[in-house]
Amino acid sequence: MRIPDIIAEKKKKGKPSFSFEIFPPKRQELLDNIDETLELLCDLHPDFISVTFGAGGSTRNSKTVEIARKIKEKYHVEPVVHLTCLYYTKEEISEILNEISAYGIENVLALRGDVNPEFPVKNDFAYANELVEYIKSQGDFSISGGCYPEKHLEASDPVTDIRYLKKKVDAGVNHLISQLFFDNELFYRFYEKTRCAGIDVPIDAGVMPVTNKAQIERMVTMCGATLPSKFEKILRKYEDDKEALFDAGLAYTINQVVDLIANDVDGVHIYTMNNPTVAKRICDSIRNLV
Numbered sequence: 001m002r003i004p005d006i007i008a009e010k011k012k013k014g015k016p017s018f019s020f021e022i023f024p025p026k027r028q029e030l031l032d033n034i035d036e037t038l039e040l041l042c043d044l045h046p047d048f049i050s051v052t053f054g055a056g057g058s059t060r061n062s063k064t065v066e067i068a069r070k071i072k073e074k075y076h077v078e079p080v081v082h083l084t085c086l087y088y089t090k091e092e093i094s095e096i097l098n099e100i101s102a103y104g105i106e107n108v109l110a111l112r113g114d115v116n117p118e119f120p121v122k123n124d125f126a127y128a129n130e131l132v133e134y135i136k137s138q139g140d141f142s143i144s145g146g147c148y149p150e151k152h153l154e155a156s157d158p159v160t161d162i163r164y165l166k167k168k169v170d171a172g173v174n175h176l177i178s179q180l181f182f183d184n185e186l187f188y189r190f191y192e193k194t195r196c197a198g199i200d201v202p203i204d205a206g207v208m209p210v211t212n213k214a215q216i217e218r219m220v221t222m223c224g225a226t227l228p229s230k231f232e233k234i235l236r237k238y239e240d241d242k243e244a245l246f247d248a249g250l251a252y253t254i255n256q257v258v259d260l261i262a263n264d265v266d267g268v269h270i271y272t273m274n275n276p277t278v279a280k281r282i283c284d285s286i287r288n289l290v
Contacts, residue, residue, distance in 0.1 A: 001078055002142035003107050003175045006047050007202045007266055010290075016260075017204065017267035018283075018290040020044075022274050023052040024063035034067060040276035042075035044283045050109055050144075050177070050269070053082035065096065069103045079105055080144060083135070084113025085125035090134060093124075097138050109144040109177065110135055114222075129164075132171040145173035147203065149181045149190040153224045162197050174201050177269050180208040180219060182252075183228045184259050191265075204267035205260050209253040209278045211246040213239050250278065254285045261289045 007017045020041055025034065041049065049071050053064045068079035081100050083093065100108070112128040115121075125131050128145060135141055145168050148161060155161035169176075176199075181187055187205050194203065210216045213235060219225065227235075231252060238245040257268055268290070272279045 003048060003078070003080065003144060004142065004202060006078065007175070007204075010047065011266075015290050016265050017047040017202075018286075019048045019050065019204065019267060019269045020046045020272045020279060021050045021052065021206075021269060022067070022272055024067055025274065035070070037274050037276055038067070038071060038075060041272065041279055042071065042077050044276075044279055046077060047267070048078040048080055048107070050080035050082060053084050053111075053113075065099055065103075065105075068100065068105055072103065072105060078107060080107040080109050081105060082109045082111060083131065084111050085128070085131040086113045086115065086121050087119045088124070089122050090124045093131070093134060094138055097135065097141070101139055101141075106140070107142045107144065108135060109146070110173065111146050127164075129168040129171040132168060132173055136172040142175070143173050144175040144177055145169070146179065147176045147190075147194075148179045148223075149187045150179075150224060150226060158193070162193055162199070165194065166197050166199055169199050169201055176201055176203040178203060178206040179223050179225070180206050180271055181225050182210075182231050182256070183226065184256060184263070186226075187260070187265075188263065202266035204269040205265045206269045206271060207253060207257060207260070208271040208273070209275075209282065210249045211275075211278060212242065212249075213245065215273075250281050254282055257282060257286055258289065261286065 010017045051064045051068045053062055064081055068081045071077050071079040083096065085093065110128055110131045132143055135143055147165055151158045151161040178187065191203060208219060216235065220227065234248045234252060238248050260268055270279060270282060
């Protein structure tokens with residue numbers, strides 16, 4: 001089932017979609033045990049699960065398709081396959097699309113991908129909208145895209161960032177998932193700006209549960225998300241107490257998700273970091289809301 005259709009069905013019931021992101025572990029022993037993670041996450045009944053994609057220029061470098069196939073065939077949850085394009089040729093993208101199509105997977109998340117100096121950039125795609133246009137030419141896929149409530153780090157200003165987002169939607173994106181944020185007001189303002197710009201596709205709010213200080217510092221550096229003062233107070237108070245910070249971080253995330261749902265967002269997408277315990281704590285707290 002296509003993601004926009006899933007969201008539309010949930011909206012008829014007055015509820016948002018609720019979904020997870022996972023990534024293929026780099027360590028083989030963790031990859032061998034991915035079934036345990038998948039089973040625990042799928043038992044929480046998400047509307048879909050997206051699976052991230054790595055750089056490298058070869059389909060052999062990613063277990064994304066294998067995991068997505070397992071999510072669909074074994075656990076009967078709709079998967080969304082991430083596709084990045086900086087380090088892939090058109091032929092390689094076509095090979096991946098043909099493979100997922102053969103498995104009945106129709107949802108993809110088209111991204112430019114982060115710059116990784118360890119791999120040489122290939123020249124077939126420079127931006128996500130180019131990847132979107134190519135995917136559209138290759139088959140009947142439902143294409144999701146990424147967006148940034150606080151603008152992309154490389155964008156000169158928010159207006160320019162939304163202009164490029166509109167270009168991506170015009171190219172064929174029919175659903176958006178936001179980068180993580182910690183201040184819901186930023187997301188609400190961003191959402192209104194997209195509507196003013198003529199972007200009318202559903203937008204899922206991307207939320208990352210933060211349970212340790214190193215994690216938050218890394219993510220803020222990578223995506224440029226700002227920290228509200230109340231969240232900074234939590235970090236300062238509990239930074240030397242891992243268990244307390246875990247509980248406080250989850251409590252903050254749960255409050256954030258409840259507020260998003262109360263404000264009728266299209267969907268909530270949890271960046272699980274492959275931690276089903278965290279996902280379960282959140283789901284237990286909002287069981288009757290989604």
